[in-house]
Amino acid sequence: MKKMLYLLMMSIGMLFMGSCQKDEVLDLPMDGKIKLAETSLPTGEQLSVFADKALQVGYQNLYFQVKKNGLAVKDQPLTFAPIMDMGSMAHGAPSGNLTYQSNLEAYQGFVVFTMPSGESGTWSLKVTYQGKEVEIPVDVTAAATGNTPVKTISGNDGKKYVLALVEPSKPKMGMNDLVLMVFLRENMFSFSPVEGLALGFHPEMTSMNHGSPNNVVPVSIGKGQYQGKVNFTMTGDWRLFFDLKLGENEIAKDIYLDLLF
Secondary structure (H helix, E strand, O other): OHHHHHHHHHHHHHHHHHHHHHHHHHOOOOOOOEEEEEEEOOOOOEEEEEEOOOOEOEEEEEEEEEEEOOEEOOOOOEEEEEEEEOOOOEEOOOEOOOEEEOOOOEEEEEEEEOOOOEOOEEEEEEEEEOOEEEEEEEOOEOOOOOOEOEEEEEOOOOOEEEEEEEEOOOOOOEEEEEEEEEEEEEEOOEEEEOOOOEEEEEEEEOOOOEOOOOOEEEEEEEOOEEEEEEEEOOOOEEEEEEEEEEOOEEEEEEEEEEEEO
């Protein structure tokens, strides 16, 4: 009888431990993301910066986690700005305001890196928290060979624009979501989303000299984002052509971004 009771207690204990271990695995809001940096803020809190993947030229989601005494901090003023230091000059890049995501216990935003780190210069993220600043160096590599996910152009109106491909981030054969972001470069550090554009769009497989059917021209969904569909009939090198019009004014024609998969 005592042996049976002992075995029963052991079984319950093991079930309890297994349950705790499962809970610990589930309680990892940033699990699967890459930690880019960790530093102490001037106010004493701990700041960790995460991304979905190693940073490359193009559109990237970023996550800023602030903790005090091991607990996540929210509802505090937190901003960031990407800075490229080129020695004799510096410039920024398009980025999005941070919003707190309770399921991640972190502030989420985005950045569009327009060039890689290297001999030309280095990237850092200037983070401002409760009025105090800290700069976090980050390394940005070039986009994979055959891919051009971002481009800066001069429009027919004499203004500078930045086009960035958001989706497809993992292109596949067949129909894919297509999301493009367009920014106006107001100065070297200010990039505003462009609303109200009418886009033209068609994809071409340049090496095979053909396009694809059933594509959906992207339309505005707000905040400088334009959503449509692109149909890749086979894997390989694809060039996405865009025309940009604002009212009756043609800003640019046949501007392209490249995908190779």
